[in-house]
Amino acid sequence: MVLSTLKKLSGFVRHPRWRWTLAQATAWPPIHRAQSGGFHLVLPSTGGGNIGDTALLESSLEHTPRPLVVMVRAVDDYPGLGESDGGISVVPLPGLVYGGFFAFFCDCRRYLRLLDRACSFTVIGADVMDGAYNWKASVNRSHAAVAAAKRGVASRVLGFSWNRRPNPHARDALARAGDAGVELYARDPQSFARLQNDGVTGVCLAADTVFLLSGSEPVQDETLVGGIAAADRLVLVNASAMLHRSDTDYERTCHLLRDILDRGFTVLLTPHVSRPTGDDIATCQRLADRVSHPRLIVIRQLLKPTQIRFLAEQAEFVFTGRMHLAILALVSGTPVIAVDSQDKVTGLGEMFGAGCVVVQADASLQTTVLEAIADFDGRADELADLVCARLDDVRERARLNFSGFTDG
Numbered sequence: 001m002v003l004s005t006l007k008k009l010s011g012f013v014r015h016p017r018w019r020w021t022l023a024q025a026t027a028w029p030p031i032h033r034a035q036s037g038g039f040h041l042v043l044p045s046t047g048g049g050n051i052g053d054t055a056l057l058e059s060s061l062e063h064t065p066r067p068l069v070v071m072v073r074a075v076d077d078y079p080g081l082g083e084s085d086g087g088i089s090v091v092p093l094p095g096l097v098y099g100g101f102f103a104f105f106c107d108c109r110r111y112l113r114l115l116d117r118a119c120s121f122t123v124i125g126a127d128v129m130d131g132a133y134n135w136k137a138s139v140n141r142s143h144a145a146v147a148a149a150k151r152g153v154a155s156r157v158l159g160f161s162w163n164r165r166p167n168p169h170a171r172d173a174l175a176r177a178g179d180a181g182v183e184l185y186a187r188d189p190q191s192f193a194r195l196q197n198d199g200v201t202g203v204c205l206a207a208d209t210v211f212l213l214s215g216s217e218p219v220q221d222e223t224l225v226g227g228i229a230a231a232d233r234l235v236l237v238n239a240s241a242m243l244h245r246s247d248t249d250y251e252r253t254c255h256l257l258r259d260i261l262d263r264g265f266t267v268l269l270t271p272h273v274s275r276p277t278g279d280d281i282a283t284c285q286r287l288a289d290r291v292s293h294p295r296l297i298v299i300r301q302l303l304k305p306t307q308i309r310f311l312a313e314q315a316e317f318v319f320t321g322r323m324h325l326a327i328l329a330l331v332s333g334t335p336v337i338a339v340d341s342q343d344k345v346t347g348l349g350e351m352f353g354a355g356c357v358v359v360q361a362d363a364s365l366q367t368t369v370l371e372a373i374a375d376f377d378g379r380a381d382e383l384a385d386l387v388c389a390r391l392d393d394v395r396e397r398a399r400l401n402f403s404g405f406t407d408g
Helices: 002-014 016-025 051-062 101-115 135-150 168-179 189-197 222-230 247-262 280-291 305-314 323-331 346-355 365-376 380-402
Strands: 039-043 068-072 088-092 118-126 154-160 183-186 203-205 234-237 266-269 296-298 317-320 336-340 356-360
Touching: 016 101, 016 135, 016 168, 039 051, 039 135, 051 068, 051 118, 051 305, 051 323, 068 101, 101 118, 101 135, 118 135, 135 154, 135 168, 154 168, 154 380, 168 183, 183 189, 189 203, 189 346, 203 380, 222 266, 222 296, 222 305, 234 247, 234 305, 247 266, 247 280, 247 365, 266 280, 280 296, 305 323, 317 323, 317 365, 323 336, 323 346, 323 380, 336 346, 336 365, 346 356, 346 380, 356 365
Parallel strands: 039 068, 039 118, 068 088, 118 154, 154 183, 183 203, 234 266, 234 317, 266 296, 317 336, 336 356
Antiparallel strands: none
8 A cells, every 4th residue: 555655656756747747837937027028038948969959059149039038957958049139047946847856856946937927928839849869858847837827927838740640748748838828830741630639628730940040151170171072962861769779770871972973973971969878979980991982971969950951952862860960951942852751741741842852761762862862863953943942931930939028
């Protein structure tokens, strides 16, 4: 009897929903004030060695009024954030999304006090809302949005994807957010349809916020500059560590690289994520060691999103296993072959048609990629025109994420 009671109590304490209930019940009452006063509060995606997360935050900050407070897990997740903009403050809350009970409890109370001075709250939704990576973190993000809405703070989740089989806890938490009045912005038609099928309310069809990222910045590395200048035809290839788990995976990509090189292209191996759990830099270098070709150039560090955009502008097409590299290419008007390994890219392909070919990470991958490369070869201008023809509409959808913002 005692053991059973302890197990139930342990489950209660561990579940994010009850943690939020307890933290809010024991917090100070909210300050009643006009919603037009205060700062805009932003909860970004994980950051820390991910160009996509950086691009998402930069595009969001570009379209969110000042003053602005960004809640991060660690101050070095986004190096330099706020240093050149006096209207941005950074607040580390390491326990809010990923912490254990006591760390969460302390940072949740700090978050609730921040809400008392906020005029809006924004979650950068990306691909972290459906529980595919970490369902507790997804639930925490949804409940943070609910807490804001219940305190009278305008609350939204920016352009996010939705799995066809979301974690049930994450699905229920997002449904509660929609019911509480949180504005939910799906970033592609398939995610929008899936959310509707799951009974989530308050959803608007938008697009990924990175489609609004402005600026293009040349790279300074002399080797890259020289290699690009000497290239008659350039292709960016991302070797995602997620897709290279075995020697067979490496051999398959080596075969694809040799096919691209045999067609006369210069290949720029481009890392997008560098973390202990998945390092594209190491993957790119390992592929370069195996293929060893004078027209194969390796980028050995993570670049800025604007630098990736600059490189994509020089390329005839991009082949990538990372979604936000695909988006940075499409923003540049460059056609894409994208590998869908987590059921989140097919909606992007639907938005761009023949300009964005999506292939599945299954046994047919090598064959379908070779077919796509053959189809793209010699059609650079035609496919670029198809991409550009869709961009204005997609950008208009992306702007919906920021509709209704007012200065604090």
